[in-house]
Amino acid sequence: MKTYNFIDIFAGCGGLSEGFKKNGAFNMLAAVEWEKPQVENLINRLSTKWGYSDATEKVMRFDIQRTEELFNGWDNDHEYGAHNGLDKLVGERTVDLIIGGPPCQAYSMAGRIRDNKGMREDYRNYLFESYLSVVRRYQPKLFVFENVPGMLSARPGGQQYVTDLIRKDIEASGYSIINDLKGFAQLDLSEYGVPQKRKRVIIIGLRNDLFLNAQEVLEEFYKVGLPKYKEQTKTVKDAIKDLPKLYPLTKITKVKGKKYSHTIHNNEGVYNHIPRYHSERDIEIFQLLTLDIEKGEYKYTSSEELKKLYTQMTGKVSNVHKYHVLRWENPSNTIPAHLYKDGLRHIHPDSNQARSITVREAARLQTFDDDYEFISSAGDNYKMIGNAVPPRFSEKLAEALIPILN
Structure with a gap:
């Protein structure tokens, strides 16, 4: 079986990468996450479930906005310790894809309601720039950018729509995304076996020099490639009744x-x-x-x-x-x-x-397997589960991307 190397950015506790690992055709080179409980849980999962003996090195706890240090390493940081950097982890290997999504609070409608400035000045509006710095560094064949539907209407600083800023940066980086994000990239994850009303924007970026017909490939992916993995709607009873x-x-x-x-x-x-x-x-x-x-x-x-x-x-x-x-x-x-x-x-x-x-019921509604043991406080566990991409969906996403990678 051909395997594909990936980096997980804004990895959280690993919901997105969990599905790619379950697929079997994907190999994680590195994961980047700045919150300590999420890092501890992801390291524990990679070690105990997936047999990564180097999980503590592979999962980098660091602020992605400090991109030069992220690539080249850092020493004796009072918060993040020391690490040789992402370049050393990647080495000479090809990065086939980069997956992840910046924290969604700055784009979510709920976040804007709670913030008296509508999240317009929230630094998280601009974390996509750091994400794309990693994309430009390693030039993957494609990337996956996941976020909430609120990003389609977010206007940081009250000026341009964030999607216009992101598209401009993506195109300048040598990649293409679907022209009609609202029409194609908004997905209802309950259609993919997730027993939960959960709408997300899934943006696939293709490297222009490898995909001369990028729009055709992307339309095929959103219209046919991914939808063929839809399944019958799952309910709360299906998910938690037997606990x-x-x-x-x-x-x-x-x-x-x-x-x-x-x-x-x-x-x-x-x-x-x-x-x-x-x-x-x-x-x-x-x-x-x-x-x-x-x-x-x-x-x-x-x-x-x-x-x-x-x-x-x-x-x-x-x-x-x-x-x-x-x-x-x-x-x-x-x-x-x-x-x-x-x-x-x-x-x-x-x-x-x-x-x-309970935490386990929340995890089941997010489609985490029962053998994923969350090892932090209950509050931290709820938070990381709520922020995660449901692994059942990400497994299907991974499968649907293989024909494009091939």
């Missing part, structure tokens, strides 16, 4: 100084299936909302009713509704990085359990 049930306790329990409001099972090899602590008030709200659906009454399905309930139960006022119960027979709503702060919009559909989803 051990976690019921509210009759009284709060402390274990090693930590409070628990729900049962903790010996999960028989299912990692990370431990519920958050919930107050009695929240448990009451969860039971009310889930029973409303189970009984078919649907009193609390509108935003207005959910906002009223929030005010009634907490005495606070919110402009957006805080609660959402997952539906057994539908895909989940999007699993976001924001899940690390609270789980009120990801309430388990079983009224008897009356809780938000």
Whole structure:
């Protein structure tokens, strides 16, 4: 089997590269990520699952904006230690593709709503420039640039659309992307076996000197090559129904100084299936909302009713509704990085359990295999899972790219 060498930029905990590794035709030369928990998890995964004995060297924890040091190495940095650099890791080998996507908060609609400047001044708007610096350095046959649909309407600094800036930089780097990004590159990942409503922009860049008919190749990829891997929609029930049930306790329990409001099972090899602590008030709200659906009454399905309930139960006022119960027979709503702060919009559909989803349930809705053990704090685990590309989709993406690489 022919193998293809790739570099993963903004690697996170490895959701995108996980799918490429599962394909079997791809070899990771290096991964770059700046957040420590994500790096630790990716190193652990590459070591324990994929047998990389050099994972601690291969996964580089560094700020990609410091591109010259990234390429050539750095010494005794107070935050990032020391490393020989990306050039040494790549060596004389050909880089066939580069994959990744800058942090999406600066492009997301939710991020713009929360930021009083609409994220216009957020430095993350410009991380694509660092990504393309790596592309220009190693001249892969193609690259994969993943992000949220909000990037298509983002205007950093209130001036040009970010897609115009990106396209200009890409073309100046000697690559082509599809002319109509909105028409072709916006994908619904629930069509690819991901049990979750998750729309993403997947931009494929082709090196001009290798693809003289780049637009034709790209249209074929988006119209035929990738869509042939679509499958029947998966639901919340498909994803999490078989996991051990976690019921509210009759009284709060402390274990090693930590409070628990729900049962903790010996999960028989299912990692990370431990519920958050919930107050009695929240448990009451969860039971009310889930029973409303189970009984078919649907009193609390509108935003207005959910906002009223929030005010009634907490005495606070919110402009957006805080609660959402997952539906057994539908895909989940999007699993976001924001899940690390609270789980009120990801309430388990079983009224008897009356809780938000666990790290393992979030991971399953993101299509991580159960043998991916997340080794950081629960908050960090939720965040990295929410930021990840679902491995089931990335595996299909990898398969669909092979004919182009060939």
